[in-house]
Amino acid sequence: MHEAIDLSPDQCERLLRAGVAGRVALSSPDGPHIAPVNYSVVGPAIVIRTSPYSVLGTYGRGSMLAFEVDQFDHDRWRGWSVVARGRSDVVTDPLELERIRTTWEPHPWAAGNRSMYLRLRWSELTGRQIGTGWDPVASLPVRRAV
Template sequence: MNVPRELPTEKCLDLLSAGVVGRVAICTPDGPRIVPVNYAVVRGAVVFRTDPDSVLGQRRWPELLAFEVDHLDYERHRGWSVVAVGTGECVEDPDTLAVIRRDWEPRPWAGGERPLHIRLAWTELSGRQLGGPWSSTEEMPVRRTV
């Protein structure tokens, strides 16, 4: 029987930092929404870009967000999930934007302009894993590369 286990913070940060696509969860006047985004971890925060006219772009920042990244191995009935929770804010400061662009600019896959940068400085970072053992390539088959 697979028993879920809590991941240590360092492992959560490793998995979160290596990812490329995650999901942002937000409450809207029309109810909860989950939006997939390309992201980067820059100096202890999740950063993603969006369109100002999108569900995320129309928020009044700062706003409480949850961000999740995971991997599932359907064949072996195992997987892991990391969740970051904290306050998201719109990044407009030119110096902060320069740091983001220098360290790792998020690269949206979706077409169109995505000029709005959102930064989620998490106050909670947690993760769970089911099954194992895992090799690094099984754990995160698509890893961020330079």
């Protein structure tokens, strides 16, 4: 059995800011949904592009969302995960949209109409690492400057 250790708020935020893909969960009338998404962190918020007609665009706007990123090394039995929770809103302010586009040139992997920018200002940010004696932040692949 491998020890699980809580990550510090600073570690959580650095891991969150370093990522490009995660999963978002939302509640809908027919139960929870989960979807893999590309994302960016702009200021103290996660920004996701989606279609206004998607499940996320329909039931995930103006509601509580949960967002998760993780990385697991199955060979070495170690890994980490970070979960952010908070209320979402749709970014409509032109200056704010400009700021998001400047900070993050969005590259959703999948094609489609993703005209809606959904922002999750987290009110909870928690994380854990499995296995001791290593630093998840230092072990990040170089994909984007932390």
